[in-house]
Amino acid sequence: MARDTPAGDLRLANLTKTFGAFTAVDSLNLTIPQGSFFALLGASGCGKTTTLRMVAGLERPTSGQVLLGDRDIARLRPHKRPVNTVFQSYALFPHLDIFENVAFGPRRRGIRAVDEQVRQMLSLVQLDGYGRRRPAQLSGGQQQRVALARALINQPQVLLLDEPLGALDLKLRRQMQIELKRIQTEVGITFVHVTHDQEEAMTMADTVAVMNAGRIEQLGPPAEIYEFPATAFVANFLGQSNLIAGDVFGRSGSDLLVTAHGARFSVPAGRSRTDHGPVFVGVRPEKLHLADTAVQVPAGRQHLEGTVTDASYVGVSTQYLLRTGWGSELSVFVANSGAQQRFAVGDRAVAYWDPRHAFLLGRRADEEDRTIPVLDEPIGASS
Amino acid sequence: MSALAHAPTGSGQPASPPPAARSGRHRLLPYLLLLPGAAWLFLFFVVPLVQLAAASLYDPSGSLSTGYTLTWAVGNYPTALQAYWPQFGRSFLFAGIALVLALLMGYPLAYAIAQKAGRWKNLLLVCVIAPMFTSFLVRTLAWKTILSDNGWLVGLLRDVHLLGPDGRLLATPIAVVLGLTYNFLPFLVLPLYASLERLDHRLLEAASDLYASPLRTFRRVTLPLSMPGLIAGTLLFFIPATGDYINAELLGTPNEYMIGNVIDSAFLVRLDYPQGAALSFLLMSAILAVVFGYLRRAGTEEVL
Numbered sequence: 194m195a196r197d198t199p200a201g202d203l204r205l206a207n208l209t210k211t212f213g214a215f216t217a218v219d220s221l222n223l224t225i226p227q228g229s230f231f232a233l234l235g236a237s238g239c240g241k242t243t244t245l246r247m248v249a250g251l252e253r254p255t256s257g258q259v260l261l262g263d264r265d266i267a268r269l270r271p272h273k274r275p276v277n278t279v280f281q282s283y284a285l286f287p288h289l290d291i292f293e294n295v296a297f298g299p300r301r302r303g304i305r306a307v308d309e310q311v312r313q314m315l316s317l318v319q320l321d322g323y324g325r326r327r328p329a330q331l332s333g334g335q336q337q338r339v340a341l342a343r344a345l346i347n348q349p350q351v352l353l354l355d356e357p358l359g360a361l362d363l364k365l366r367r368q369m370q371i372e373l374k375r376i377q378t379e380v381g382i383t384f385v386h387v388t389h390d391q392e393e394a395m396t397m398a399d400t401v402a403v404m405n406a407g408r409i410e411q412l413g414p415p416a417e418i419y420e421f422p423a424t425a426f427v428a429n430f431l432g433q434s435n436l437i438a439g440d441v442f443g444r445s446g447s448d449l450l451v452t453a454h455g456a457r458f459s460v461p462a463g464r465s466r467t468d469h470g471p472v473f474v475g476v477r478p479e480k481l482h483l484a485d486t487a488v489q490v491p492a493g494r495q496h497l498e499g500t501v502t503d504a505s506y507v508g509v510s511t512q513y514l515l516r517t518g519w520g521s522e523l524s525v526f527v528a529n530s531g532a533q534q535r536f537a538v539g540d541r542a543v544a545y546w547d548p549r550h551a552f553l554l555g556r557r558a559d560e561e562d563r564t565i566p567v568l569d570e571p572i573g574a575s576s
Numbered sequence: 577m578s579a580l581a582h583a584p585t586g587s588g589q590p591a592s593p594p595p596a597a598r599s600g601r602h603r604l605l606p607y608l609l610l611l612p613g614a615a616w617l618f619l620f621f622v623v624p625l626v627q628l629a630a631a632s633l634y635d636p637s638g639s640l641s642t643g644y645t646l647t648w649a650v651g652n653y654p655t656a657l658q659a660y661w662p663q664f665g666r667s668f669l670f671a672g673i674a675l676v677l678a679l680l681m682g683y684p685l686a687y688a689i690a691q692k693a694g695r696w697k698n699l700l701l702v703c704v705i706a707p708m709f710t711s712f713l714v715r716t717l718a719w720k721t722i723l724s725d726n727g728w729l730v731g732l733l734r735d736v737h738l739l740g741p742d743g744r745l746l747a748t749p750i751a752v753v754l755g756l757t758y759n760f761l762p763f764l765v766l767p768l769y770a771s772l773e774r775l776d777h778r779l780l781e782a783a784s785d786l787y788a789s790p791l792r793t794f795r796r797v798t799l800p801l802s803m804p805g806l807i808a809g810t811l812l813f814f815i816p817a818t819g820d821y822i823n824a825e826l827l828g829t830p831n832e833y834m835i836g837n838v839i840d841s842a843f844l845v846r847l848d849y850p851q852g853a854a855l856s857f858l859l860m861s862a863i864l865a866v867v868f869g870y871l872r873r874a875g876t877e878e879v880l
């Protein structure tokens with residue numbers, strides 16, 4: 194169909210959707226380069242599905258544009274858009290068998306000989322031989338893979354994936370992630386992938402956007418977002434962070450100086466989102482190290498003392514909670530490499546870090562420390 | 577309480593007792609529940625049916641006063657068919673045309689109520705059912721007024737020259753077909769509505785996402801998914817419409833009589849029981865043949 198028109202970047206310009214008085218998507222501006230793998234990450238209800246639906250044409254934007262290349266497709270009917278969706282609810286046709294479900298798109302575009310293509314697609318999603326079954330006769334994960342095959346077979350310019358792997362077990366999900374990534378690089382389709390699973394987003398995507406309450410909080414390559422989050426929300430949504438409330442009181446060379454709870458810290462200006470006023474000093478739990486006493490802390494590191502209040506052994510690492518003098522509990526992940534000393538609950542310990550691993554975020558004056566005392570969940574687990 | 581009890585298992589399915597625990601009474605229960613209905617059917621359907629079958633094979637020369645004898649007079653059937661085939665044909669023709677008209681009106685109506693009516697849904701459904709609160713006879717008599725020669729409808733049609741200056745609607749085939757269409761429409765709309773109501777809107781979105789135009793979406797998704805309701809509705813419409821005699825009686829003339837009128841008069845006016853019974857059986861088998869042929873073609877496992 195519209196495949197012959199020149200493809201291009203997918204651009205959302207001031208895209209807004211309101212339901213009554215509620216703003217589900219709030220003047221979104223986004224450019225997704227052609228052929229890139231874009232992950233949209235965000236808490237439940239933040240407007241991810243609504244955004245995808247506007248790109249697919251299933252929801253009419255209240256205002257704003259959806260541009261593909263330089264063509265505004267916001268008013269185009271869904272069947273005219275070179276866009277396909279893997280629906281969060283699968284939406285397989287119950288009256289058609291698996292084969293016909295997958296063949297639905299090609300047939301509507303007037304392609305006669307679909308057998309070979311459908312067979313390839315089914316084997317790609319590891320459902321060879323399931324062609325004659327009805328959707329109701331498949332498990333949730335199998336249905337999800339059919340939904341994937343049904344959209345992928347069309348090789349659209351843009352493929353929208355609304356949590357396409359949510360119902361799969363870990364092993365199958367890994368396999369499908371690799372498959373998806375492979376297809377995406379081979380065929381050069383633009384993927385817009387919505388997921389709750391931050392690990393999935395980070396491993397697969399070229400660009401990750403973290404969405405919150407209808408807006409994009411931060412956008413960039415996964416490592417960049419993870420290493421240097423822009424807001425407290427992002428810092429704790431993508432992985433977790435220890436955010437210590439403090440105030441900037443000066444500058445020394447290329448470092449900003451911060452007081453927090455009577456202690457002094459420095460953070461490189463290049464890793465700061467602000468250079469004055471109330472701030473959060475942020476350090477990822479895995480960037481913290483533990484020592485017995487302050488004497489053992491290597492030179493050039495900054496440290497905090499505290500008492501171990503929890504130690505959870507999770508295989509690859511041990512996750513500690515360290516209660517500071519002012520009562521906040523810091524998360525510290527220590528890799529179980531065998532070289533590290535083990536701490537027990539009740540032990541005194543010193544957490545230290547390289548200032549180049551810390552980051553500085555703006556803070557509202559009334560905000561307290563933000564450390565997440567959830568230690569039983571490994572980083573990157575889907576919520 | 578029960579929700580709490582089920583909560584730990586996480587599934588709503590009550591655990592079924594192990595087979596060994598089932599007593600004989602448990603196995604009998606379904607049959608006991610079946611009993612009243614079965615007895616009713618036997619007394620008031622099977623027995624009269626056998627009686628009717630017997631009557632259709634009585635000696636045709638008998639009468640109510642002289643009494644009938646069962647002589648296995650199979651000839652009653654060809655004789656009846658020969659005498660009344662036009663009424664037979666008319667029954668199927670009128671019912672068929674009425675069905676087409678009802679489908680043209682009923683499908684969009686059912687679709688609109690099920691998918692588009694929003695909060696008006698219940699009100700509209702009541703509107704569909706409300707006429708059934710009055711008797712069939714009264715409703716048909718009302719149509720007599722609507723279609724009458726000095727009614728507004730005929731006046732209007734004459735004014736726009738759709739009818740000649742002394743053209744009429746009442747006592748024409750049109751009136752009978754309109755009556756049939758009107759009277760049995762709810763039987764078509766309600767099952768259709770039930771089917772369309774269950775239609776998942778997201779499937780239509782998926783179809784449009786997969787390059788199906790609205791028309792194609794209807795043809796490939798909506799229509800097949802509403803098939804059970806469509807089949808049930810057409811049968812509920814067609815079967816009674818074919819056997820109907822009130823509409824032809826009140827809105828038509830003997831020229832419009834359908835097979836129902838003939839059977840009616842055979843039993844109640846001419847007192848020719850063998851012929852009435854033979855016609856009844858012919859009608860029944862004709863309808864069964866049509867229905868089976870139809871189901872075969874429409875062929876969905878949900879119905880058969």
Ligand SMILES: Nc1ncnc2c1ncn2[C@@H]1O[C@H](COP(=O)(O)OP(=O)(O)OP(=O)(O)O)[C@@H](O)[C@H]1O
Nearest residue numbers: 212215217235236237238239240241242243244281
């Ligand atoms: N048709 C609608 N009418 C009113 N509100 C809606 C409608 N559709 C979505 N919303 C609201 O818009 C918000 C965003 O919904 P959306 O489905 O985009 O969330 P999401 O980010 O996809 O969430 P999830 O991760 O749970 O799928 C939600 O608060 C939801 O309640």
Ligand SMILES: [Mg+2]
Nearest residue numbers: 241242281355
């Ligand atoms: Mg969603």
